Amino acid sequence: MFERPDVGERAILVHVRFRGAANNQDLGEFKELVQSTGAEIATVISVQRNIPEAKYLIGSGKVDELSGLVHSLDADLVIFNYSLSPSQERNLENTFKKRVLDRTGLILDIFAQRARSYEGKLQVELAQLRFLSTRLVRGWSHLERQKGGIGLRGPGEKQLESDRRIVGQRIKQLSKRLDKLRQQRDQGRAARRKTTTPTVAIVGYTNAGKSTLFNALTDAKVYSADKLFATLDPTLRRMQISKGQHVVLADTVGFIQDLPHDLIEAFHATLQETHDADLILHIVDASDENRDNNIVEVESVLKQIDALGVPQIMIYNKIDQIDMLPNVQLGEHGNIQQVWVSALYGRGIDILIKALQQYFGFKSKRIWLRFPPSAGNLRSELYNKDEVVQEFVDDEGYWQIEAEVPCQRLKRYTEFQIPVQSEQLAS
16 A cells, blocks of 8 residues: 555556447547646557456556566656546556546646636536545555444445545535535526527537637637636626627537546536527537547537537637638528638627628517506616617506517517608607
8 A cells, every 4th residue: 555645747658448339539539638726748659459358458468568667767746538437447556656647636636726717626526536436445545444433424434435525525515616606607597588589508528629719709808828727616797799789699618529527517607608598609629630520529528418409500620720711601491500600809899790690580660669667677778788769658557669680589579569651750
């Protein structure tokens, strides 16, 4: 047994590939993930096998080779680009006498670094504890000790059992807190539905440029950087499509191949924005040679959160890197399927906005309305949406308003509409 170190930034990477497997990971992305944590890469070892080995995942000969490298390179941890079972992770740690991390643990570590909001931190901690709960039988020497404590942990309860109980209690606490936040989000979505403002969710593979596009469309100051999972916390902004026409844009967490299930569960409230959206903008890095595979991975996560049925427009971003001009591609029925843009340089943003206008059928009609004093909320709504052309108060104290209202909201004002012109009203 050994005491696991709390810190360690010099890592040996083990890139494992299995012949004929469909879920082999990309080495370049693996390196980016590790670098995103701030770790120093001591060396990269590639391993190819026919099938996983039960004890170590890889062969014992390669384990011996790695054990020598761990000490000769003075590495602090060994990171596998594959998911390890709890027993495999324990066996490797006992052999190396160093910390071992698999792909899931690595992604959880990155999320822990990136979380900024209260909700984001709760979500990440919940995912970490769910992951940890299956791995408590590990290399901590204190798990072999027993302690008493009548009325506290039970007589003779093992430290392992105590740890499991504490983790279970914390998971329940976090779940309750996130349920409250989820209810608040549900109330916000319900309020948006009442105003008939469409919601557009931005999704995509991590580092595809979601936050950059979000900033370009809304003039927001959302943090964006050329690294994986630069932002985790969801952001909602109101965006004006045309005069009096708005949508709510929702920027969401980036996806990645084999995104841990615990993360998807923990970020359910965040991803619910995507599930309930009227339209999804699926951002794709047009310059990425693996873009087709990345699209498949995003579709896989959307399926897991029951959002695959939400209408999508594919936004191919970073066209500045492939020398391509902004353009729109239509389907066989004339519907918008793809928009090619460069969010970083603002190229094609105007085309995308026009595509949104066309998709939502934003057409207006100029009408006259007569509101009683009790309908002040509807009058305020017109002013807030900048739809009022002119207004006066008639002899009975009613507001008579000429407004340019979107066709999709005309029914809201049907009972107040009057078929007269401004000249007649003024007289």
